[in-house]
Amino acid sequence: MARPYWSGQIQISLVQFGVKLFVATEAKSDIHFHQIDRKSGERVKHQKVLASAVENEPDEAADQSQVVEKNQIVKGYEYSKGQYVTIEPEELAQLRVPSKHTMEVTQFVDEADISPEYFEKPYFVIPENDAQAEAFATVRKALVDTKKVALTKIAFGGREHVAAIVPAGSDAHGGMMLYTMRYAAELRDSAEYFRDIKKTTVDSDSLGLAKELIKRKAGHFDPSKFIDGYEAAVKELVEAKLKHAPIPKDEAPAAKKGKVINLMDALRKSVSGGAKAEEEEEAKPAAEKKRGLSLVKTTAKKAAKHVAKTAHKRKSA
Numbered sequence: 001m002a003r004p005y006w007s008g009q010i011q012i013s014l015v016q017f018g019v020k021l022f023v024a025t026e027a028k029s030d031i032h033f034h035q036i037d038r039k040s041g042e043r044v045k046h047q048k049v050l051a052s053a054v055e056n057e058p059d060e061a062a063d064q065s066q067v068v069e070k071n072q073i074v075k076g077y078e079y080s081k082g083q084y085v086t087i088e089p090e091e092l093a094q095l096r097v098p099s100k101h102t103m104e105v106t107q108f109v110d111e112a113d114i115s116p117e118y119f120e121k122p123y124f125v126i127p128e129n130d131a132q133a134e135a136f137a138t139v140r141k142a143l144v145d146t147k148k149v150a151l152t153k154i155a156f157g158g159r160e161h162v163a164a165i166v167p168a169g170s171d172a173h174g175g176m177m178l179y180t181m182r183y184a185a186e187l188r189d190s191a192e193y194f195r196d197i198k199k200t201t202v203d204s205d206s207l208g209l210a211k212e213l214i215k216r217k218a219g220h221f222d223p224s225k226f227i228d229g230y231e232a233a234v235k236e237l238v239e240a241k242l243k244h245a246p247i248p249k250d251e252a253p254a255a256k257k258g259k260v261i262n263l264m265d266a267l268r269k270s271v272s273g274g275a276k277a278e279e280e281e282e283a284k285p286a287a288e289k290k291r292g293l294s295l296v297k298t299t300a301k302k303a304a305k306h307v308a309k310t311a312h313k314r315k316s317a
Helices: 051-056 089-093 130-146 204-217 229-243 263-272 274-316
Strands: 006-012 015-023 075-080 083-087 102-104 107-110 119-127 148-156 159-168 175-181
Touching (some): 204 263
Antiparallel strands (some): 015 119, 075 083
């Protein structure tokens, strides 16, 4: 098992038990771009230099005396224009923030009370050790039975987060999830974006057809059906370049000719032709996924061969 991202206590009034947090997500994309010089094809490296070097000689390369080594860089807080107070790493480590060590639960709320836009990043929560398992399981079961979410605060990554703790998994393998949340001040006021939406009356017949369309396309969420189409398209582009084949280009949607179909007609046709459309839609994700996985393997192999061939040519030259 990976190392925990955070270890500490959950405290609910006088009840306290140790837990460990693990990051629940990982980057899976195989697309990684580097900055390359167009003329030489070499990778571009960046150096950190003094601001005065750029201000005084913006078009000149900084000399070695103006390059700042990584171990010489510290954080600085600008308290006045151009004036900084430096903050050492050990000083940040000693900040007095209780939630660095203990998550004190301050409230229990219904999950429906929290709008989805507040949720940010998920973490797995498990007991710190076997001695903490009883208290952990008791609190988890209480959350399941009451259908409540525990709200707390936790400090890591250079800030203190509001967090929601919820039960996860089956009772046989019962863990919990912690979701860091956004502060209210971080969310823009939706009224600024929604207030200009034209007010319209919803036709009851159209509404009925829309509900029927939703009913026909309803199902259980299966995340494995979704793949990153952008990643697959980039791999297709790379493969074409390695083969010196025509570059695939985006095609604008074909303009629809003839009479514009009104909402009622569009809904009727969608519902009446829904069965066939659903079968085609069901077949799409599997085909796309197979194509994406195939591109991952073939492009990686061809890219490796291309790099080896290019390196050999340069060495021979």
